[in-house]
Amino acid sequence: MLVSANWIEDFLTSPLSETERANIGEKLTLHVAEVDGVxxxxxxxxxxxxxxxxxxxxxxxxxKLRLATVQLGDGSTQKVVCGAPNIQEGMRVPYAPLGTSFPNGLVLEAKKIRGVVSEGMLCSAAELEIGDDHSGILDLGQDAPLGKAMHELLEINPDLVIDIDNKAITHRPDLWGHRGIARECGALLTPEFSDPYGPIWLADIEKKLPTNESPVPVRVEPDTCCIGYFGLAVDNVRVEPSPKWMQDRLAAVGLRPINNLVDIGNYVMLEIGGPLHMFDRTKIQGSEIVIRPAKDGESLELLDESTVHLSTNDTVVADSNRALVVAGIMGGEESGISDTTSQIFIEAATWERTAIRKTSTRLGVRTDSSQRFEKGLDPHLMKTTVLRAFELVLQLCPGAKAVGKLAYDGEDLASIKTSPITCSIEKMNKLLGGEFSSAEIQKTLSKLEFGVAIDGDTLTVAVPTFRATREFEHPADVAEEVGRIRGYGNLVPAPPIAPISPIDPLPILRLERKVREFLPLHGRFLEVQTYPLVGEKLLSQMLWKETGSLVLKNPLSVEQDRMRPSLVPSLLSAIRENAKNFDKFRIFEVARSYHPSSGEEQYARESREVIIGVYEADGSDPFRPVIDTLEPLFEFLGAPAQCVATSEKVPHPLLPLDWEGRHPFATRTFTAYGKCLGEAAEIHPSLLRSLKIKGRLAIGLINLDAIAERSGSEKSHYQPLSRFPSSSFDCTVVMQPKDELESLMSALRKFKEKEVLDRKIVTEFCPTPEERYVTVRLHFGSSTETLSGERLKALEDSVLKHLDKNGYPLKTG
Incomplete structure (x- = not known):
């Protein structure tokens, strides 16, 4: 959200100093919400x-370039290199001298352009950031005074625009307007907050309204998400451009001015945080405005010219014949403001935030209004909203007048009150870890418009309604307000008073930690984190069949509407994105998958897993590196597993046998304790083609829960490193082209000698389709002695005889 410092000053007792303007971004970040930039x-x-x-x-x-000699305001001249086709002698244009800094970071310096030094720059509207036209230099007309600064000529008041991260104010609906941000500034900076739209202002505006009933009464039907609805009918308006001051303010915070009535709605929303909508009253059919549930299948063309199809779970604002507005989201095209509008109806309402979010998500329509209503706006804000809009209509359309009193239907706003919070000052100081006097606490809370009463050590706080919509109800909430305004960085650090004793982590947490230690160090893997929420579309893309889904009742979006049944689709999606930028990489994730309850289980089941992925864009084999990574990882986790051919004899909870993304000839299962502890598989080329991933890809999975169940049953013991040297032995054997590498590894494992420390496959070489050679490596050593040359030779001969006996003769020649 973009916020204007000039606009904030409308709500402060005095302008911000230069120092306060320079530090406002840091102040807001430390005390209120994260600022992305100023x-x-x-x-x-x-x-x-x-x-x-x-x-x-x-x-x-x-x-294509020309040399323009320009006369400055003091009579001196400068030569400028210019490529614009529209410049003419006698033309008055904007000139930026050397040293000028532009918002995009450009600083003009003297430099040669095709051999000629340019002493500045003539500017287009786009370069001045006052328009989109960059086709030529801006013609200022012959009346423009020479030497006059552009901000004076264009009557633009320089401003400071603060970019606040929307996610940082999700829990603070009161901060979605300049008034709310100014209230925080009043508590942090020297100027104090002064609300021009308080009770006195409300009373004065209401005096300008007639006492007769509104010509457009409003009625809220049951079973809608409407909390309260205000409406005001106004006649004698004219649709014309907004005044320059309003256009400048809207443009400064990123909104394009349209016309006075539309701009008033946007201006009020940005000013006090309350969205509103204006109808062309002549287009309202019937005698009243009705807030009702939408009819199943009812359609409405919106202001952005899109058409939405509604259900009975949605709420609409309608006249006697048709829907006019999707409640809290966007108005319809038919009843919108046009160039000929002279009679309007201004609406401002409050809606249940969860209902607005559900409708917005289902329709795929996100607007500035829906964003604010989803946060939970104060119902009392809407009266101020509609009356502030009416005040601006009177200001911008001098002949305008209300033709009836303010119409309202909904809950009794007077009954919507907050409960006071009582806490002790001593407890608050313990919570914050600092010393706050009763005077400081009262001053801080009062600046934030909390009511405060202090009786000895007891503090009673009346919560304003604009803060009560998001569960502000505990003493800790009050303490947080006091602490953040002083600044947590200003609290004096102190050691914890409570005794500290080491905590033995759960077996599953120890395993996760060991995985994160092993994979980066021994396999050069990088850890990634993917969302636990997926969508039906992603699962379909990854050919993942759902046997039951944990679908959310209130999803963030249709792309994230269910808990993931496996880590595989998420990792494949991450690999697809990274493959666009890297030719090879290795990544892993330690996370959970989620499954519906089955049998006697009362709740859904979580499964803690590890998934690794090896990607090779050049077509190199990624499957063998996955096997070579998982085998030592299982040993490191204290669960040495046997790598066997994948078959139906063992259950496959991690990678279903019928998954079409699995390569049928490059798949292995790791078993121990009679269970499947892991899987390895190369991804099928057809799936890679559909995902537009070039090269080859293999994945591996580990079931950490199955390993954790056995954790502790086999006691580990310390084994010192051998003081004696080890020796390695490489040999290349002949394999049949159709044989699997796992058969060779199985033969190596059957070679049982106490001096064998390790065995693995090193390389594979296939000079022709009929020839296949594989190099294996064994490490020999002893913890009690140095192996003699004779013993090493005997071991090497035994290995060769063993391999030859199992059908893997030594390569000769």
């Missing part, structure tokens, strides 16, 4: 002035 708006225009083009000459070294 940008000077219009400040660069102070250095850009009006000049007259006295002479235009051709560039000596470039046909």
């Amino acid at each position: 940008k000077a708006h219009g400040e660069h225009l102070k250095n850009i002035s009006v000049v007259r083009i006295e002479k235009i000459e051709p560039h000596p070294n470039a046909d």
